[in-house]
Amino acid sequence: MKLKVYADRMSQPSRAVIIFCKVNGIDYEEIKVHISKGQHLTPEFAEINPMKQLPAIADGRFKLFESHAILIYLACAFPGVADQWYPADVFKRSKIHSVLDWHHSNLPAEAEIILSSSLSKLESFWLKGNGRFLLGGNQPSIADLSLVCELTQLEVLDEKDRTRLLGPHKKVQQWIENTRNATNPHFDEVHRVIMLAKERQQHQRLKAAKNEGGSNMKKPLVSRM
Amino acid sequence: MKLKLYADRMSQPVRAVIIFCKKNGIDFEEIRVDIAKRQNLTPEYAEINPMKQLPAIVDGRFKLFESHAILVYLASSFPGVADHWYPADVFKRSKIHLVLDWHHSNLRRGPTTIVRNTVLAPVLGRPLNPEAAAEGEKFLSASLSKIESVWLKGNGRFLLGGNQPSIADLSLVCDIMQLELLGETERNRLLGPYKEVQLWIENTRNATNPHFDEVHKILMKAKEKLQNPRLKGANNEGGESDMKRTLHSRI
Numbered sequence: 001m002k003l004k005v006y007a008d009r010m011s012q013p014s015r016a017v018i019i020f021c022k023v024n025g026i027d028y029e030e031i032k033v034h035i036s037k038g039q040h041l042t043p044e045f046a047e048i049n050p051m052k053q054l055p056a057i058a059d060g061r062f063k064l065f066e067s068h069a070i071l072i073y074l075a076c077a078f079p080g081v082a083d084q085w086y087p088a089d090v091f092k093r094s095k096i097h098s099v100l101d102w103h104h105s106n107l108p109a110e111a112e113i114i115l116s117s118s119l120s121k122l123e124s125f126w127l128k129g130n131g132r133f134l135l136g137g138n139q140p141s142i143a144d145l146s147l148v149c150e151l152t153q154l155e156v157l158d159e160k161d162r163t164r165l166l167g168p169h170k171k172v173q174q175w176i177e178n179t180r181n182a183t184n185p186h187f188d189e190v191h192r193v194i195m196l197a198k199e200r201q202q203h204q205r206l207k208a209a210k211n212e213g214g215s216n217m218k219k220p221l222v223s224r225m
Numbered sequence: 226m227k228l229k230l231y232a233d234r235m236s237q238p239v240r241a242v243i244i245f246c247k248k249n250g251i252d253f254e255e256i257r258v259d260i261a262k263r264q265n266l267t268p269e270y271a272e273i274n275p276m277k278q279l280p281a282i283v284d285g286r287f288k289l290f291e292s293h294a295i296l297v298y299l300a301s302s303f304p305g306v307a308d309h310w311y312p313a314d315v316f317k318r319s320k321i322h323l324v325l326d327w328h329h330s331n332l333r334r335g336p337t338t339i340v341r342n343t344v345l346a347p348v349l350g351r352p353l354n355p356e357a358a359a360e361g362e363k364f365l366s367a368s369l370s371k372i373e374s375v376w377l378k379g380n381g382r383f384l385l386g387g388n389q390p391s392i393a394d395l396s397l398v399c400d401i402m403q404l405e406l407l408g409e410t411e412r413n414r415l416l417g418p419y420k421e422v423q424l425w426i427e428n429t430r431n432a433t434n435p436h437f438d439e440v441h442k443i444l445m446k447a448k449e450k451l452q453n454p455r456l457k458g459a460n461n462e463g464g465e466s467d468m469k470r471t472l473h474s475r476i
Contacts, residue, residue, distance in 0.1 A: 069319055101291035
């Protein structure tokens with residue numbers, strides 16, 4: 001029985017799990033659960049995850065949720081997953097646990113104050129040294145994937161806001177790009193939903209800006225209706 | 226070189242790590258870092274943990290912080306740690322990761338928020354904030370309900386149907402213990418509806434005593450000071466500085 005991944009690609013942790021599966025050739029069936037349509041609140045989904053959140057997986061009779069726990073399980077349970085993702089070495093592995101735990105309390109993309117200080121911490125500590133990835137690594141781990149997917153949620157922000165938030169952090173920007181390159185074409189494919197949402201938002205912002213424009217602007221709009 | 230553990234026993238995650246070490250006979254040196262005295266904000270401590278939080282460990286040249294990562298590291302690296310704390314079985318282990326992750330976003334927020342905005346506010350130099358405390362209570366209630374309906378479902382004495390405690394039990398119970406600071410009445414009001422949770426706390430305590438009680442002594446002493454009517458009321462200022470002195474004198 002194939003692994004089932006319950007996901008909404010608009011959700012950061014869902015994206016991390018899907019990209020991980022694709023990059024590592026893990027055979028799975030993606031079952032789309034649309035948060036915006038409230039599909040995660042159905043009794044059927046509660047059977048899969050009583051906490052009603054995404055992502056969740058069902059591997060045979062084994063069910064699991066919380067994206068970090070899922071990433072670790074997949075890295076351990078599926079052959080062919082390269083060691084870099086979740087190293088067997090207890091010291092390297094512990095550092096990954098440390099970043100993933102820190103992530104819980106520090107990187108929700110929605111909270112700007114926390115985000116600014118977290119971006120600074122990423123630059124000054126987690127990305128310290130010569131590695132292209134977190135913790136001085138030259139290959140991405142599940143921590144890179146998880147945290148970068150969190151940050152790509154910023155794509156839906158207004159370009160000015162996104163530039164303001166990420167602009168000062170060159171290392172972070174480079175690291176996002178490194179992670180993207182290391183996991184493409186899957187990274188871009190999985191992020192299409194977000195990019196489409198971003199385009200729609202930009203389109204709406206332009207419309208709103210036009211509507212707020214001078215009265216000579218208003219006339220042509222009214223006449224179109 | 227002995228394991229070094231940077232600790233303030235007033236902190237829930239610190240207590241979980243200390244109890245784990247003692248219960249499993251892990252030899253360690255406890256280095257006190259007093260949060261009330263802001264010792265975690267010194268440049269020296271930043272060398273140990275740039276995030277300036279507790280607990281942190283140093284094992285030879287290896288430094289680590291985040292209590293869950295520490296518990297997993299200790300369970301994995303020290304011989305003689307019984308399997309039930311962090312099972313080798315990938316399915317059982319994954320469920321423990323699941324509970325620990327869930328904990329971060331759920332239970333952990335409850336007791337801390339309530340305590341910081343009520344009894345500990347004056348000690349921490351913060352204003353009282355009943356609205357924030359009320360939010361914390363909602364979080365707590367929702368989390369306790371979920372613990373009862375999901376994690377304690379079945380016949381096990383511990384989380385996930387276990388009959389022996391895991392690092393998840395220790396971590397979550399230490400967080401709930403922070404409610405002791407609110408005093409008997411408040412604690413009973415908050416925990417009263419949750420009979421299975423109360424039993425599970427007692428099971429975890431019994432499974433890890435005498436270390437559990439010993440490590441929680443500082444919390445119980447702080448509770449007495451906070452709840453003692455002699456210190457509250459008319460002479461509030463005296464009460465607060467007396468509380469501060471008590472906390473400082475832990476060193």
